[in-house]
Amino acid sequence: MSDPIEFYYDLSSPYGYIGAHLIEDVAARHEREVLWKPFMLGAVFKEEGTQPLVFYPKKGAYARHDMARTARLHGLPLNFPEKFPQLTVNAARIILWAGHQDQAERKRLSLAFYHGIFGEGHDISDKAVIRNICETHGIDWAEAEAAMADPAIKDQLKEETQAALDRGVFGAPYFIVGDEPFWGVDHLPQLEKWLESGGW
Amino acid sequence: MSDPIEFYYDLSSPYGYIGAHLIEDVAARHEREVLWKPFMLGAVFKEEGTQPLVFYPKKGAYARHDMARTARLHGLPLNFPEKFPQLTVNAARIILWAGHQDQAERKRLSLAFYHGIFGEGHDISDKAVIRNICETHGIDWAEAEAAMADPAIKDQLKEETQAALDRGVFGAPYFIVGDEPFWGVDHLPQLEKWLESGGW
Numbered sequence: 088m089s090d091p092i093e094f095y096y097d098l099s100s101p102y103g104y105i106g107a108h109l110i111e112d113v114a115a116r117h118e119r120e121v122l123w124k125p126f127m128l129g130a131v132f133k134e135e136g137t138q139p140l141v142f143y144p145k146k147g148a149y150a151r152h153d154m155a156r157t158a159r160l161h162g163l164p165l166n167f168p169e170k171f172p173q174l175t176v177n178a179a180r181i182i183l184w185a186g187h188q189d190q191a192e193r194k195r196l197s198l199a200f201y202h203g204i205f206g207e208g209h210d211i212s213d214k215a216v217i218r219n220i221c222e223t224h225g226i227d228w229a230e231a232e233a234a235m236a237d238p239a240i241k242d243q244l245k246e247e248t249q250a251a252l253d254r255g256v257f258g259a260p261y262f263i264v265g266d267e268p269f270w271g272v273d274h275l276p277q278l279e280k281w282l283e284s285g286g287w
Numbered sequence: 288m289s290d291p292i293e294f295y296y297d298l299s300s301p302y303g304y305i306g307a308h309l310i311e312d313v314a315a316r317h318e319r320e321v322l323w324k325p326f327m328l329g330a331v332f333k334e335e336g337t338q339p340l341v342f343y344p345k346k347g348a349y350a351r352h353d354m355a356r357t358a359r360l361h362g363l364p365l366n367f368p369e370k371f372p373q374l375t376v377n378a379a380r381i382i383l384w385a386g387h388q389d390q391a392e393r394k395r396l397s398l399a400f401y402h403g404i405f406g407e408g409h410d411i412s413d414k415a416v417i418r419n420i421c422e423t424h425g426i427d428w429a430e431a432e433a434a435m436a437d438p439a440i441k442d443q444l445k446e447e448t449q450a451a452l453d454r455g456v457f458g459a460p461y462f463i464v465g466d467e468p469f470w471g472v473d474h475l476p477q478l479e480k481w482l483e484s485g486g487w
């Protein structure tokens with residue numbers, strides 16, 4: 088099988104939510120595996136000297152408008168959460184723990200968390216919200232809560248974030264095929280053209 | 288005729304160069320006029336608290352790679368100028384002066400300057416380079432030089448930049464149809480879908 092599609096995302100990103108729904112279709116059309124790689128976007132912003140889109144006055148207003156427009160275009164519900172951006176570190180730890188070596192499980196839980204945040208507008212930094220999503224998806228809450236506090240899982244998320252930085256990731260969603268990087272939902276058509284043609 | 292496509296650009300932007308070549312085709316397919324609106328991106332960055340893409344460490348490296356890849360995809364030459372970003376204020380003044388109420392002339396000169404900067408890698412802040420492009424394109428140099436120094440033209444560029452800010456423009460290329468904004472070359476497919484469908 089050819090190179091997989093590395094998909095770098097943070098649960099706090101609305102474009103990540105949209106990208107998570109689109110990337111599997113792109114991958115399926117070209118028989119590629121998707122590697123689901125949650126990381127901490129905040130740490131990357133800090134290193135790059137940037138900040139969340141919505142913090143910029145004009146770019147932020149545009150981004151909110153465009154996120155809603157782009158979600159509608161793809162038939163995805165978008166209920167922008169009142170609290171934004173959200174602290175997603177605990178949810179990311181659960182994804183890494185439950186989907187340790189299981190991409191399908193990472194995908195399943197990521198879409199469940201994304202749906203909670205952007206489909207339903209919940210606050211994923213609230214443990215009661217995480218618990219509800221876990222229990223709805225057959226994840227044992229006592230085990231999940233232990234995993235969130237597990238130093239090994241915490242370290243793993245830090246390492247994954249550092250690995251993303253080392254790969255040049257500066258935003259999300261971010262896709263890499265082989266050594267070819269594609270940033271943003273808007274770049275998925277170019278990524279797909281790349282898969283079709285082998286590059287240009 | 289339906290709403291025109293307002294095209295906001297700065298000659299210093301490589302994505303603006305690519306967008307300038309693509310927007311007329313989009314407009315022609317949908318029988319829309321393009322309004323060529325040069326402005327000073329630097330002033331907008333200052334107000335927004337951002338900076339040129341290439342100044343960010345990782346995003347800058349990605350942008351250079353993506354600009355070249357996107358230019359190749361569209362069959363456009365891209366010889367990245369050694370000096371970047373460049374001061375484009377004088378060239379923008381000439382566009383406003385020579386193309387005062389003439390969109391075809393604005394387009395013709397903008398593509399000529401863009402070709403000089405990104406097709407051939409010249410430094411457009413150098414008056415000898417501007418002169419050469421003007422003379423190649425039948426613009427009287429004595430008149431152009433006087434226009435560059437004309438307070439009325441200087442004011443006009445400031446006013447155009449303020450008008451862009453007032454319209455919400457925070458980057459370039461930036462397109463507006465009616466009240467619907469589209470930022471970036473990557474968003475042209477969505478703009479085109481908007482023209483086709485009347486919105487969603």
